[in-house]
Amino acid sequence: MNVHEYQAAEVLAAHGIPVNAGQVATTPDEAERIARDLGSGVVAIKAQVHTGGRGKAGGIKLARSPQEARDAAAAILGMDIRGHTVRKVLVVPGADIAQEFYLGVVLDRPNRRTLVMASGEGGVDIEEVARERPERIHRQLADPVLGLHAYQARQLGFALGLPADKVNGFAAIAQRLYATYAAEDASLAEINPLVLTGAGDWLALDAKMSFDDNALFRHPSIEALRDPDEENATELEARRGGISFVKLDGDIGCIVNGAGLAMATMDAVKLHGGEPANFLDVGGGASADQVARAFGLVTADPAVRAILINIFGGITRGDVVAQGIREALGRVNVAVPIVVRLSGTNAEEGRRLLAEAGLTAVDTMDEAAAQVVRSAVA
């Protein structure tokens, strides 16, 4: 689950990390009032959206007066950034930046450990730094149980070339960022840039966090940060029903049991010249309820011109799945052509049941993909 910058900053602040305190505005008026409350000096107006590249898209502006803040907010609010509509802006005081750094915590999959990264190249795209100047990123793998040792945090500070009297302050922030990541079950915790101000203080100027969906059950305060405006309504509804759903840009709706098979199905659609409209994994059982729910999710997309149901009947019997599909179609009205691929246990019986119901039922995924693409263009 992703959260906004201002929410990430609040989480970090709760764990003792100094952040640039600001307030969120949803209207230009509010932005003006906040800028006025912040007093004289420059303020930054920052679009709050769940995507990167705000800066390049014009989603971050500096303002020298409350009036300028108002104008900037007016320009940013409502803006579309990579498909995200800006509904909120964060108004923060300008900072006196002496030096910028990057500090991030993430899972290191190959090592199966948590990785803490720091770089002197703060404020820029860290993935670009990783690709082009990897030696500029310093890394410490946290102990899987003991966490990030103080010595490791200091080691990052020294690797950054910090003067001796700044190392402990940096190390404390690195340890706290690690602690925040661990305590809140984050999947990413990033401060970029982490700045050293002219006065020599540390300040997290921008923050980004995302959280492990599987651990949200034990973090109600994080779950409460969810912004429904930022999530695809269909994806949200799918999750509630225990279905994995991801919206894509094509026109072939997909309903599949199993995540790997669902990806392979999308690939097969593409291979046969079609474009998948979604990723959808109904989960193990493929019961009538789940299939009905899946139909609802897929048909909610007006771009969908045909639906491919791909079920490999393993433990679940094909005839039971077919029965489920028939039942589901009795409940949900589907106006586009449906091709069903049913294989595995009792698949023949299942295909017979589907054919009875007037559905195209085939044996292999490739065949099904070819047919559904044909149906869509028909």
Place this chain on the structure above:
Amino acid sequence: MNVHEYQAAEVLAAHGIPVNAGQVATTPDEAERIARDLGSGVVAIKAQVHTGGRGKAGGIKLARSPQEARDAAAAILGMDIRGHTVRKVLVVPGADIAQEFYLGVVLDRPNRRTLVMASGEGGVDIEEVARERPERIHRQLADPVLGLHAYQARQLGFALGLPADKVNGFAAIAQRLYATYAAEDASLAEINPLVLTGAGDWLALDAKMSFDDNALFRHPSIEALRDPDEENATELEARRGGISFVKLDGDIGCIVNGAGLAMATMDAVKLHGGEPANFLDVGGGASADQVARAFGLVTADPAVRAILINIFGGITRGDVVAQGIREALGRVNVAVPIVVRLSGTNAEEGRRLLAEAGLTAVDTMDEAAAQVVRSAVA
């Protein structure tokens, strides 16, 4: 550091362990009032002293009425239990005990891990059980970093023969007791007895905790539980001055540098027919300040009839130590004979300086022990 039963119960309660809630009284009047507030039914009046064996000593009494509670408190307050004067009693409601258990957490030194122990023989002396029926004590070594796993806590519950529906409740208490021990840097956390009431609830009926002195710096709330009445004033004063001091029953005061040597010195005194009045380790330096402080501690005991100073000059030079002793004697008035054993670096020069000051200075510990015993009986 030891705390009273009622304090241990408060610490456990703060960590979610159900304890038998009571109140502390320092007078019979208070005990009567508390008993009245607790309502009808039996109450227990329990001496609060930093020693075991209260029950056998008559320090725990049941009372069937507020008047009886008053009488019981009157009998117990002021009582001497193993050298401890009872200044407080805990008044708790009587519990409906169906079954008694022992549950304890302690360091297992040979394994260098924390050990959680449980026994069906609750309410009795666990050391006696350990000696005589060791198979009745069930043990789980906590993981050095991950702590006591849920499965380990359950394993203890099953080993106790608990019915299936009581195991999770027991396991939760075992995990919380471990967590209390770990979070508070205890050196002992014990519930004895932990009872299952007639209603089927778990209740910690008596609690005992002690804490790692070296970790108190990070537990001010535990440090605040210290009861000066229960500590030897001299030992307290010694600790403040960085001196290890333990009061003993003999008449030969000992001042030694190093804990092992201090014990060996006591043993030497005993070997030569004397009885040490104390254990005292002045620490590394043996400076004039420390020696003066040590003289103060030792001479505070009126039983002391002679003092043995045993210093092995290692890094610290013997002449410097001798100078320190002379200076200390200039500040503190010592009325009993003093024998100094000084060995190691520049020891001869040191002994000469001491002889000049009229002190008996010898070369070996055995010689010094023999001499100080003679001085004491003289």
Place this chain on the structure above:
Amino acid sequence: MSILVDASTRLLVQGITGREGSFHATQMVEYGTNVVGGVTPGGRGKTVAGAPVFDTVADAVKETGANVSIIYVPARFAPDAIYEAVDAGIPLVVCITEGIPVNDMVPVYAHVKASGARLIGPNCPGLITPGQAKVGIMPGFIHAEGPVGLVSRSGTLTYEVVDALTRAGLGQSTALGIGGDPVIGTSFVDALGLFEADPATEAIVIIGEIGGSDEEDAARYIAEHVTKPVVGFIAGRTAPPGKRMGHAGAIISGGSGTAAEKISALEAAGVRVAESPYQVPGLLQAALAG
């Protein structure tokens, strides 16, 4: 021959009295797996699928000599179940459970490694040595005995490939699902090493998907250590970046973990990569032929 499980497997089922546990225990017994016992705290004295139920893994190991355990307990209790199995001395633990938080798995992984045990999964279908032991949730009937070792991050996609192999007359030495989570106990590299060392395995199928770099690590390992022919398939060519595709681990993040990268890494290591699961048997036959 085979890897990890066979006729000598003495299987323990953790969570055996649950819905999933009891269903699959029965299925495994029906397949012929030697299920020697089950564990459910408080379940002692019960019998499920003919197997006695114990309160603790320690008791079960003592009474039954179990040497493999399979875990069907809910995500929030699964890490404890893995610790219990490993600490009771079980050398091979298979965790089916989906949805375990990543931060729980990091210390579990370290503990399993330090203990010298092997964990398969979590969030995996388990493994099967056809004709000998099924330790998982896969449909047994699609498998056949044979020379192909199969390792996969996926569930039903694996069944799809296995089914195609069996229909093509290519049986399996062992088919192993390593799981779709970011932190899993056994990697492609581990499985490849086992198949390479197994005399009954003549060729290997590796089924990967987007996310992480286990396929790239596998490619490096294959180039250096694997002499047997390897055929691959990677799911998710059409997956968009930044979105989890069902599996917690199936995500292209920071522009890495794409199918294209994985395919080119495998091809560079000499692996024949299929465009569709149905091409796998043909590529395999070609590889085995020469």
Place this chain on the structure above:
Amino acid sequence: MSILVDASTRLLVQGITGREGSFHATQMVEYGTNVVGGVTPGGRGKTVAGAPVFDTVADAVKETGANVSIIYVPARFAPDAIYEAVDAGIPLVVCITEGIPVNDMVPVYAHVKASGARLIGPNCPGLITPGQAKVGIMPGFIHAEGPVGLVSRSGTLTYEVVDALTRAGLGQSTALGIGGDPVIGTSFVDALGLFEADPATEAIVIIGEIGGSDEEDAARYIAEHVTKPVVGFIAGRTAPPGKRMGHAGAIISGGSGTAAEKISALEAAGVRVAESPYQVPGLLQAALAG
């Protein structure tokens, strides 16, 4: 010959710019120990006792090839210093620091063991191989080269015995203080194994004290594995139960850990136990003679 430290020791001093660290670094250099560097965060560029100071142990190891580290940092930072040394690959870490909380040492101990490194202490005087390397705070001049291996839980009491040995013409192969805390990295048993295997050690002195059961474990080990003569001394015959005698680990608790128990265990294992430190040289000479 000797155990653990010798002329090949390349010593790093953690906390070298502190009062204790700089004083003892100088003392160790004066004794002839090869002090190759020191570590104090932020101290890079300084020189103490002729040794260069580094910011981190990793840097120091890289630059100096240090193979032993000695720690003089305050108790609340000492566990981190041990982790840093061990994680930087230093195989032998000596921790002088007194007063580390027990609950901090439990995971430190486990980590050191798992890493395959050796920790001596904490709360110990260190160790010395006379004439080759002094890695500790003991007065060097009381030692002499010779055939006696000495291991002790104490500081000044050890010096007392060493002094008596040297005066009696009995030099030491290595004298090792293992520390007075309840959780220490190296036990009597570990040290006995090393002395037994060291050809230069002809006899062993073990100096114990009340508390714990390391002496009893040592007695069992001696009975089974030690062929060289062993002489012992146990301090604290007159110590009362339930009171810590200076050392955090020197306490008779629950009626166990008494000097009497330890003495009888050692005697049962054939160890000659002295009543006074001064008897040690005589018992040793008798043991060596026959």
